Amino acid sequence: MxxxxxxxxxxxxxxxxxxxxxxxxxxxxxxFPIENVETSIPARFEKIVRLYPDRLxxxxxxxxxxYDELNQSANCIxxxxxxxxxxxxxxxxxFIEDPVLxxxxxxxxxxxxxxxxxxxxxxPTERNAFMIQDCGTTLVVCDQSTVALSTxxxxxxxxxxxxxxxxxxxxxxxxxxxxxxxxxxxxxxxTSGSTGKPKGVIGGRKTILYDILWxxxxxxxxxxxxxxxxHSLSFSGATYNFFGALLNGATLVPFEVRDGSYSELVxxxxxxxxxxxxxxxxxxxxxxEHLTGTEKFPYLRxxxxxxxxxxxxxxxxxxxxxxxxxSLLHRMGTTETNTVGSYFVDxxxxxxxxxxxxxxxxxxxxxxxxxxxxxxLPFDQVGEIAVRSRYLTPGYWNDPELTAAKFLADPEVSxxxxxxxxxxxxxxxxxxxxxxxxxxxxxRVRGHRxxxxxxxxxxxxxxxxxxxxxxxxxxxxxNAQLIAYVTVEQQATPSLSDLRSLLQNSLPLYMxxxxxxxxxxxxxxxxxxxxxxxxxxxxxxRPELDTTYVAPRSVVETExxxxxxxxxxxxxxxxxxxxxxxxxxxxxxxxxxxxxxQSFQLELPVKALFDAPTVAEMAAxxxxxxxxxxxxxxxxxxxxxxxxxxxxxxxxxxAKESAQG
Numbered sequence: 001m002x003x004x005x006x007x008x009x010x011x012x013x014x015x016x017x018x019x020x021x022x023x024x025x026x027x028x029x030x031x032f033p034i035e036n037v038e039t040s041i042p043a044r045f046e047k048i049v050r051l052y053p054d055r056l057x058x059x060x061x062x063x064x065x066x067y068d069e070l071n072q073s074a075n076c077i078x079x080x081x082x083x084x085x086x087x088x089x090x091x092x093x094x095f096i097e098d099p100v101l102x103x104x105x106x107x108x109x110x111x112x113x114x115x116x117x118x119x120x121x122x123x124p125t126e127r128n129a130f131m132i133q134d135c136g137t138t139l140v141v142c143d144q145s146t147v148a149l150s151t152x153x154x155x156x157x158x159x160x161x162x163x164x165x166x167x168x169x170x171x172x173x174x175x176x177x178x179x180x181x182x183x184x185x186x187x188x189x190x191t192s193g194s195t196g197k198p199k200g201v202i203g204g205r206k207t208i209l210y211d212i213l214w215x216x217x218x219x220x221x222x223x224x225x226x227x228x229x230x231h232s233l234s235f236s237g238a239t240y241n242f243f244g245a246l247l248n249g250a251t252l253v254p255f256e257v258r259d260g261s262y263s264e265l266v267x268x269x270x271x272x273x274x275x276x277x278x279x280x281x282x283x284x285x286x287x288x289e290h291l292t293g294t295e296k297f298p299y300l301r302x303x304x305x306x307x308x309x310x311x312x313x314x315x316x317x318x319x320x321x322x323x324x325x326x327s328l329l330h331r332m333g334t335t336e337t338n339t340v341g342s343y344f345v346d347x348x349x350x351x352x353x354x355x356x357x358x359x360x361x362x363x364x365x366x367x368x369x370x371x372x373x374x375x376x377l378p379f380d381q382v383g384e385i386a387v388r389s390r391y392l393t394p395g396y397w398n399d400p401e402l403t404a405a406k407f408l409a410d411p412e413v414s415x416x417x418x419x420x421x422x423x424x425x426x427x428x429x430x431x432x433x434x435x436x437x438x439x440x441x442x443x444r445v446r447g448h449r450x451x452x453x454x455x456x457x458x459x460x461x462x463x464x465x466x467x468x469x470x471x472x473x474x475x476x477x478x479n480a481q482l483i484a485y486v487t488v489e490q491q492a493t494p495s496l497s498d499l500r501s502l503l504q505n506s507l508p509l510y511m512x513x514x515x516x517x518x519x520x521x522x523x524x525x526x527x528x529x530x531x532x533x534x535x536x537x538x539x540x541x542r543p544e545l546d547t548t549y550v551a552p553r554s555v556v557e558t559e560x561x562x563x564x565x566x567x568x569x570x571x572x573x574x575x576x577x578x579x580x581x582x583x584x585x586x587x588x589x590x591x592x593x594x595x596x597x598q599s600f601q602l603e604l605p606v607k608a609l610f611d612a613p614t615v616a617e618m619a620a621x622x623x624x625x626x627x628x629x630x631x632x633x634x635x636x637x638x639x640x641x642x643x644x645x646x647x648x649x650x651x652x653x654x655a656k657e658s659a660q661g
Contacts, residue, residue: 011360018344019218022302022327024275029222029248032213037391041186041205042111044212044247046071046175052223052249058103059272060254067249070104072173077108077141077164079172084139084160089184091115091135093159095128095142095152099254101164102233103242105141110205113178115185117200118234121151129155131190131198134398188397189236189335200397201236201335208243210391211338214362215244218342219276219302219329223249226299227276228269230257230283231528236335237307241278257283262290269297278304280528281314285466288317289489297323306331308529309435309453310356311460319347332358332435336406336419337387340367341433354457357431365389368418369427377426384439385425388418424451450511455484458506462499464488467522469530470513483538484513487522497546500581514583515543542572545581549574556600556619563595564615575616602628 011019030051036044053068065073081092092114096102102118109116117135119128121142132140132155140156142148144165152161186205190198215221227245229252231238245252253272255265257279265287269277277300279287284305303318303326310330318328328345343359345351361367368376369383377383388410395403410416424436437453452470459468466487473481484503488494496516503512515538523534542549549572552558557575564573567588579589596618602625612618 014349015344015359018327018346018349021325021346022329022344023220024222024224024301026224029216029220032216032247034213037206037209037213039209040110041208041243041247042107042175042178044209045107048247048249055223055249056251057246058100058252058254060100063100065100065104070107070246071175073104074107074111075173075175076167076171077105078111078176078178080162080167081108081112081114081139081141082176082178084162085112085114089113089115090139091117091137091188093117093119093132093135093137093140093156095119095121095140095148096164097121097145097148098143099229099233101143103246103252105164106233106242107246109141110186111176111178113184115188117188117190118232119190120232120234121145121148125151125154127198131200132156132159134190134198134200135188136398185394187239189234191236191335199399199402202394202397203236203239203335204394207338207391207393208239209247210364211240211333211362212243212247214339214364215240216248218362219244221245221248221250221276225250225275226253226273227251228274228278229254230279237280237333240333240338241276262286266290266295269300270295273299275299276302276304278306280307281305281310282308282467282522282524282528282530284314285317285489288321289466291321293321295321297326300326302327302329304329304331306333309437309456309460311457312351312354312356313460313463313465315345315351315356318345330356330358332433334419334421336393337365337389337421338391338393340365340385340387340421341435343432354454354461355434355436357428358425358433358435360432361387364391367427367433369425370420379427379429382424382426382436385421385423385433385435386418387421388416390416392417392419424453450482452482455482455503455507455511455513458503459484459486459499462494462502464491464494465499467530469522469532469535471532471535481515482511482513483535484516485522485535486516486518487520488518495546496544497581504580509580512580518544540569540571542570542574542577543582545574545577547574547576547578547581550576552615554619554623556622557615559599560596560615560619560622563592563599567591567595573615575619576614579613596622600626602626 049067049071054066056064057067057070058065085092092109094102094105094116096105106116106118117131117137119131128151138159139162140152140159141162141164142152144163149163184205185202186208187203188200189203190200221244225245227241227250229238229241233242242252253274255268257265300322303322305314305328315328324347330343330345331339332341333339339362341358341361343357366388368386368388369381370386371377371383392407395407406420408418408420410418422439424439426434426436428434437451452472455470456468459465466489469485471483471485473483486499496518499516517536517538523531525531552561552575561573561575564582565571568582568584570582573582600622602622612621
């Protein structure tokens, strides 16, 4: 690879200034030196315990532990684990609902030199049973909650069960003398797999420590900070704040986000004096809906959003509701790489276009954009995002084939590897990395390659649109049919016509969704991402339009309405419904016109039918020309004219009609 193709960046001065502004005004953080990456997670944690034994480590409601208390609890759990598993780096499954106990248990597993496997006791039994079997554990740790105990007994009948509530308090609280090698695994996190079964991603101890080094030194995490924990600890995104707080002397403050709890979340942020708020964008949007405009957030210095697409609308929400002294960090990370890119935003930074950049990778990681042959692309070219580093996770649990396919050896540096993310993006000199969605979100629509993330970004910029998701559904004749699902803020009521106009003015016709559906809320997965498989089937119902439905009034209108319903696959067409609003496109228009020519056998210029965007207008043209019966030769010529018209020509004709309308 040539030096010109290397895409490793220094943080631009403008980004450095925003980052520096968000540091805690009175805090002094313990710098995370690179030497600490060469030790272990327990070693860094125990260093923090010695520095701040009496500071609050974790707090939920009226339950809390200081660093010294947390260390003693973790040591007690570690010794209990070592009694049952005295040797080796075995995996230990955790079924724990209480976040405070979960915090101690994770540290206890690591102190024992084991691999923690955090599982959600509320998941289906079959899924939990698969993960227990797959990770090969012989030990399950659970708290005393009915759900956790019941789940552990149901799915782990061949395992030993360690109940934390039965541990003798104060017993064996000294740090265990267990050496942990740097190449040992820290955790196995299960994510959705393309095979339909969960896949286990291994977290390396060195990988975690390097990411916390970047987080500490870049964000200035210090003992005065109080970090939210809104994610379940069975997701890798939670480790960012978990270790970010506990390896820096800050306070970790869990909160259970559930339906109807967002007003409480607002009050909780004030009461707990949160300084760093970290969530997926969906939770952030719901939080903003419950803000009245009077909130001051005097302690908050940083909002971190990641795990899903961040829109320009999210930036506008941030600027509307949060103080000028607060900054926003758009962060992209994967379970396999941890942080990939970060981009700082304040109240003055101007963002152009529909995309919020992901910015620049941490030092020690290099972002590459690869073509289909695996060759590095220059700036501004779209390809697969790949990450090159010595700090990638080891790979996938019990799946060497997938590991070999996704983690490639670096031909230039022996201790580095290249991870293929499966995400599309491009690198720019001004903004760094711009994310363009998943490779599998790239679909073919009537021969055109469409990136659905681009359509989502256009919809998301409309005022009041909270979230937009584009799904491609297979259609035998059209290759794929694009369906748009949108949620809007409570006080906003954008009409479907408004949204269609936005799309028509921003995108080529082949990228326009066939159907646009407004939902009260998106179906969500436990990790806060949209569950695309659970989005409702649009069916064949006439979409909600601003135009009132008017039934056909004549034989001609009735026959035309039947042709339109058959071609567009909808149950009802009003005579004043616009063809594009019904999901029509250039190929469908050609089919309609071919059917009209065959049914009415009129001598008409094909252009005249393209100029009729409604059944009523098309019927008027046909009625006016009913005396001009076409001969077989003339009709055949008209049909050939329609068939010979390229989609681009048909698209231009429809676009012209749409602009005039």
